[in-house]
Structures are given as structure tokens and as C-alpha cells.
Amino acid sequence: MNKEKGKGKFVSNFGFLMASIGSAVGLGNLWGFPYKMGKNGGFAFLLVYLLLVVTVGFPLVMGEIALGRRTGKGGIQAYKQIDSKFTFNGWFAVLAPVFLLCFYSVFGGYILKYFIANLGDLFNLSFGVGGANSEAFFGNFIGAGLEPLIYTIIFHIATIIIVSLGISGGIEKFSAFAMPTLTVMLIIIVIRACTLPGAMAGLEFVFKPDFTVFKGTGILKVLGAAGSQMFFSLSLSSGAIIAFGSYLDKKANIEKNAAIVTFSDTLIAILAAMAVMPAVFAFNLEPSGGPGLLFVSIQAVFNDLGKTGPFFGTLFYLLVLFAALTSSIAMAEGTISAMLDAQISRGKKPNRILMSFIVMTLTLMGAILVCIDALGSKGLWHPFGLGTWLDVFDLLAEGILMPVGGFFLAILLGWVKPKVLDDELRTGSDYKTEKFFKFCFKYLATPILFFITLVQLNEFFGIIKF
Numbered sequence: 160m161n162k163e164k165g166k167g168k169f170v171s172n173f174g175f176l177m178a179s180i181g182s183a184v185g186l187g188n189l190w191g192f193p194y195k196m197g198k199n200g201g202f203a204f205l206l207v208y209l210l211l212v213v214t215v216g217f218p219l220v221m222g223e224i225a226l227g228r229r230t231g232k233g234g235i236q237a238y239k240q241i242d243s244k245f246t247f248n249g250w251f252a253v254l255a256p257v258f259l260l261c262f263y264s265v266f267g268g269y270i271l272k273y274f275i276a277n278l279g280d281l282f283n284l285s286f287g288v289g290g291a292n293s294e295a296f297f298g299n300f301i302g303a304g305l306e307p308l309i310y311t312i313i314f315h316i317a318t319i320i321i322v323s324l325g326i327s328g329g330i331e332k333f334s335a336f337a338m339p340t341l342t343v344m345l346i347i348i349v350i351r352a353c354t355l356p357g358a359m360a361g362l363e364f365v366f367k368p369d370f371t372v373f374k375g376t377g378i379l380k381v382l383g384a385a386g387s388q389m390f391f392s393l394s395l396s397s398g399a400i401i402a403f404g405s406y407l408d409k410k411a412n413i414e415k416n417a418a419i420v421t422f423s424d425t426l427i428a429i430l431a432a433m434a435v436m437p438a439v440f441a442f443n444l445e446p447s448g449g450p451g452l453l454f455v456s457i458q459a460v461f462n463d464l465g466k467t468g469p470f471f472g473t474l475f476y477l478l479v480l481f482a483a484l485t486s487s488i489a490m491a492e493g494t495i496s497a498m499l500d501a502q503i504s505r506g507k508k509p510n511r512i513l514m515s516f517i518v519m520t521l522t523l524m525g526a527i528l529v530c531i532d533a534l535g536s537k538g539l540w541h542p543f544g545l546g547t548w549l550d551v552f553d554l555l556a557e558g559i560l561m562p563v564g565g566f567f568l569a570i571l572l573g574w575v576k577p578k579v580l581d582d583e584l585r586t587g588s589d590y591k592t593e594k595f596f597k598f599c600f601k602y603l604a605t606p607i608l609f610f611i612t613l614v615q616l617n618e619f620f621g622i623i624k625f
């Protein structure tokens with residue numbers, strides 16, 4: 160099945176780019192970004208976001224790729240080789256995707272269902288949405304017990320198959336096909352959405368500059384929302400980028416690659432905002448956040464679009480499916496890569512198929528809990544009174560492991576060993592951004608990641624109200 164030697168390698172720089180952009184572009188771009196932007200001052204949010212992407216996101220992506228390529232290892236051993244006192248941070252990075260997968264796959268399963276249902280509508284088959292009220296349709300589906308579980312398992316299996324096929328044979332091949340296709344589909348949807356009568360209101364919701372949001376503590380709120388969004392969207396501190404960096408050719412230009420990944424992720428988030436919100440506003444729907452946006456409001460748009468609805472619906476959910484799959488395979492690889500290292504250091508032959516199977520079985524347990532809890536509507540028991548199972552896994556990954564991991568990465572590269580990656584970054588690139596990179600790591604990434612961690616924790620525990 161997997162004919163690669165050792166842990167595998169990307170065959171081309173393009174493959175690395177598609178896999179990394181695929182990791183970055185996910186549900187965070189498609190449903191998180193448009194809504195958060197609209198709710199936090201539109202263009203004002205975008206300005207803060209862009210500033211953060213350039214000064215914090217780009218250096219962190221560059222640092223993680225270089226960390227991976229220099230050591231040739233996944234999260235845990237990469238940190239260990241650079242500074243053994245920071246090995247714990249490798250564990251953070253490798254554990255985060257385990258919790259992420261516990262809920263990401265459930266959404267992946269829902270998306271698969273919606274793709275199939277829209278396909279059903281397209282061909283007038285019995286499993287279509289059939290114009291049903293989109294809120295009722297969603298509620299019935301997620302509460303149905305077995306059906307959402309089957310879709311979640313199928314999504315999980317698709318992820319295992321791709322990662323088991325290896326870096327060049329699975330992840331690279333799939334991403335190199337899925338990402339360009341996704342971009343074309345997204346542009347078609349943007350054109351359709353922006354030419355609907357009434358689309359302007361949606362564009363206004365997303366892009367209208369509202370600088371009054373900066374008043375008082377408002378600026379902190381915007382900074383927190385933009386910072387956490389950026390961090391998740393760029394797949395930072397989740398082992399994925401370090402692992403992909405370790406499979407990258409020594410001749411490749413890390414500086415340029417990091418810039419392309421960061422730029423593309425941001426561009427796709429903006430395009431997503433231009434696809435989603437104009438359509439929602441054109442039909443006078445609720446510009447909600449979270450699952451309500453993706454599965455209720457957007458499906459209502461396709462229901463209202465008349466004959467062409469199922470066509471655009473099928474296209475849209477396929478696009479989201481690709482985005483979710485390229486993200487879930489990156490998450491899985493973030494953990495698998497470190498497990499393969501552990502096998503190699505024990506003198507064993509790395510067994511990718513077995514490791515993929517172990518990671519996915521483990522995360523399936525969590526996904527089953529999230530799925531049968533039906534996003535909390537079933538009121539299943541959950542620990543610590545922290546909300547739903549989805550909230551628990553999200554808190555562990557996005558709330559704790561990822562931002563804390565990012566903070567310690569900034570401490571390591573900004574303060575403890577600022578020169579450690581210099582040679583690696585000079586291999587294949589001019590490293591023109593050296594001064595900028597070092598300054599940003601030291602004085603911006605460190606305090607901003609500390610702040611993002613506080614904001615994330617506050618979000619879950621609601622200590623301070625902004």
C-alpha cells in the first residue's frame with residue numbers, strides 16, 4: 160500500500176504547499192472567519208487580522224516549518240532536539256490534534272451528509288433535502304442517532320485511508336487535487352453569491368468599517384477574536400506544520416513557502432466571507448455563527464435558490480468537504496508523525512498503517528461521544544460541568560494546548576534560542592526577513608500569544624465580560 164521509505168517525503172514543493180494550505184484552509188475559514196469578522200467591526204477586524212497574520216502568523220509558520228525540516232522529526236522529537244527542556248511543548252502539539260479530531264470528524268460527517276443530500280436533490284432522489292425546513296432537517300439529522308454516526312465513521316475512514324497511503328502517495332496526491340479544485344469551486348460560489356439581488360447587505364455585514372468597536376476594551380476583544388482565529392486557521396501548534404516541514408526537501412525555500420501558505424489561507428478566508436454572507440443576507444436569513452451558519456442558514460439559501468439550488472449546494476458542500484478532509488489528514492499526521500519517530504527511535508520499522516489506525520480509533524471514541532450528544536442537544540453526561548462534549552474537546556485543544564504551545568514556541572525561538580533556526584532558514588532562501596522574524600518572535604508573538612491564551616480561557620470560563 161505505502162511504498163515510501165522511512166516516514167516519507169513530499170515529491171514536490173507544490174505538493175508541500177497544497178498539503179500545508181490544505182491544513183490551514185478548513186472549517187475555521189469557512190464558518191469562523193466570516194462570522195467573526197462581521198461581529199467584530201468588519202473591516203476594522205480585517206485590519207487587525209492582517210496585521211497579526213503578517214507579524215505573528217507568518218513568523219510562526221516559518222518557525223514551525225524550519226523546526227520540522229531542521230530536525231526531520233515530528234512535534235515531540237523536534238522540540239527535544241532543539242532544547243530538551245521544551246520537549247513538553249512537543250507533547251502539547253502532538254496531543255492537540257487528538258482532541259481536535261474528536262469533533263472535527265463529526266462536522267466532517269455532517270458535511271458529507273449535506274453533500275449527499277444536495278446531490279440527492281440534484282437528481283431528484285429520495286435522500287435529498289427535498290425543500291424541508293433547514294432547521295428541522297438539521298435537528299432531525301443530528302438527533303437521529305445512527306445516521307450521523309455512520310457519516311462520522313465514513314469521514315474518519317476516509318482520513319485513515321489518505322494518511323495510510325503515505326506522504327507523497329496519500330496526503331500530497333489528495334491535497335494537490337483537492338486544493339486547486341476547492342479554489343475554483345469557491346470562486347464560482349463567490350460569483351453566484353455576490354450577484355444575487357440583495358447581496359450588498361451581506362458584503363456590508365462583513366466588510367463595513369466600524370471603528371467604534373475599538374472603543375474602551377473593545378480593541379482587546381477584537382485582538383482576542385482575530386488572534387485566536389488566526390492561530391487556529393494557520394494550524395499552528397498542532398504538530399501538522401512541523402511534520403510537513405520535516406517531509407520538505409532541503410532545497411525548498413522556507414521563507415517563501417511560509418509567505419504563500421499564510422497569504423493563501425487569508426485570501427481563502429476572505430473569499431469564504433464573500434461567498435457565505437451575501438447569500439445569507441440575500442434571503443434575509445440569520446447571520447449566525449457556528450453550525451447554525453453552515454448547516455441551517457446556508458442550506459436555506461440553497462432551498463430558496465430554485466432550480467439551481469441543488470447544483471450550487473452540491474458544489475458548496477463538496478468544497479467544504481475537501482477543506483475539512485485536508486485539515487483532518489493534517490491533524491492526523493501531526494500525531495502520527497511523532498508516533499513513527501517513537502517507533503524509529505526504538506529501532507523498529509515505522510508502521511504508518513498501524514499508527515494511523517491507532518490514532519483514528521482513539522479519536523473515534525471521542526467523536527462518538529460528540530456525535531451521540533448531538534452538539535449538546537441530547538444532554539449527555541460530560542465531565543467538569545464544562546458544557547457539551549464538543550466544548551470539552553475544544554477547550555483542551557483550542558483553549559489550552561494550542562495557545563499555550565504557541566506561547567512556549569515563541570519563548571523558545573524569541574528568547575531562549577533565537578539563532579537556532581538561522582542555518583536552516585538560510586538553506587534554500589536568502590532569509591531576507593531575518594531581522595523582522597526575530598523582532599516579531601521576541602516582542603510581538605510572545606506577548607500576543609500570552610494574551611490569546613487568556614482570551615481563550617476566558618471564553619470557556621467566562622471570567623471577565625468584555
Ligand code: PHE
Pocket residue numbers: 182183184185186187188256259391392393394395397399486487489490
Ligand atoms: N486550520 C484548520 C481550520 O481552519 C484547522 C486545523 C487545525 C487543521 C490544526 C490542522 C491542524 O479549520
